[in-house]
Amino acid sequence: PLTARINNQDNLEIGGCDVQKLVQQFGSPLYILDETTLRAACRQYRDSFKRYYKGESQVLYASKAWSCLAVCAIANQEGLGIDVVSGGELHTALNAGVNPSKIYLHGNNKSREELAFAIEAKATIVVDNWHELKTLVEMGSLKQPIRIMLRLTPGIECHTHEYIRTGHLDSKFGFDPNQLDEVFTFVSKQNGLNFIGVHAHIGSQIFERQPHRDLAAVMVQWLIQSASHGLNITELNVGGGLGVKYIESDDPPSIEEWVKPICEVIQNACIEQNLPLPKLLSEPGRSLVATSCVTAYTVGSSKEIPEIRNYIAVDGGMSDNPRPITYQSVYRAVIANKMSVACTETVTVAGKHCESGDIVIKNAQLPKTESGDILVVMATGAYNYSMASNYNRLPRPAAVLVADSEANIILQRETYQDLLRQDCLPERLKNS
């Protein structure tokens, strides 16, 4: 939960900072990241693995959830490595000071340039498919073997939105496990590749724990299979995946409750098979950043359609949070300057984009609002900024990091000038 409280002015305070004042100072919309909560989540993951797993473990932050220098630097300070999925995320992690030995590059279609960048930086590459594997064989050398893991599709179904499910066999990610022997045989002959382990990811925003238990069991089988090819798996990465509480009815397990069975299944199976414990990797994204952040908007216009619906509109929307329109995601909101006023109204919070589907929250329970109120949407740290766009040429919001009553900018608000930075006007289009 956030380090939040209601102050003497009945205003919401996060990290000791009055949200209304933050908006006055930094503008609106504004992402507000609570450093204490983010650090606590990093520690819970790290400590839970240390507690329940007897072998070595390493938590990686899946930076696709929110890639920027400050968030990567905090994860790094908390001892986490970083999972990146593009040259851009790799560049960000490196610039945040992360040691490349703790950076893992994912992706189902990495370009040759991205692969070369990762090799040069000495990051580990999580190989997704045959095409990539063969490209790496071309790029590898005996002098500097490329550290690789193999991503496999585990064939495990779980209950989450179809777009963010990745474990089923008909997925664009990873090697088909039915070809495992073939892949292992191929890899075992490559001296330019330093094979260190296997990876699997079954999906995101998952609350059930059984799929990850099943995954852990399947992965130990792969470990046994690799040994029969003379390969030595030293690292096993169970992917990301713990879901978070967006609304009251969401009831995810705690990080500790989620980590424990994964550790136990792998540990027990290895002991039973007389195998050395591999280094256990996990790469959460959402559950590290989602609930550490809120988005503050300013309420502007409103519209009442008698007996049908009351709308209020805010100064952002699908450009800073595309999740509702993309996945029908639901969020909860409060009015930062009316924290002690009863929620007597049912209103639909609309964004300001030219699209009727641009709805932030349908039927939110709020106090009576008026123009100028500060509406705060909770749990927006994951996949909001990272999927933000400039749709309708809205400049992307600023982000501030709050802790101990201090607020620091971590992402500057884009300006109109920024919007034109990449625009070019050919000479013949210029008015004479």
Ligand code: LLP
């Ligand atoms: N590892 C791999 C290989 C992944 O594909 C993902 C997420 C993660 C780790 C991190 O999973 P997490 O701990 O965040 O659940 N944009 C979507 C989510 C896409 C997730 C993609 N992969 C959303 O807004 O819900």
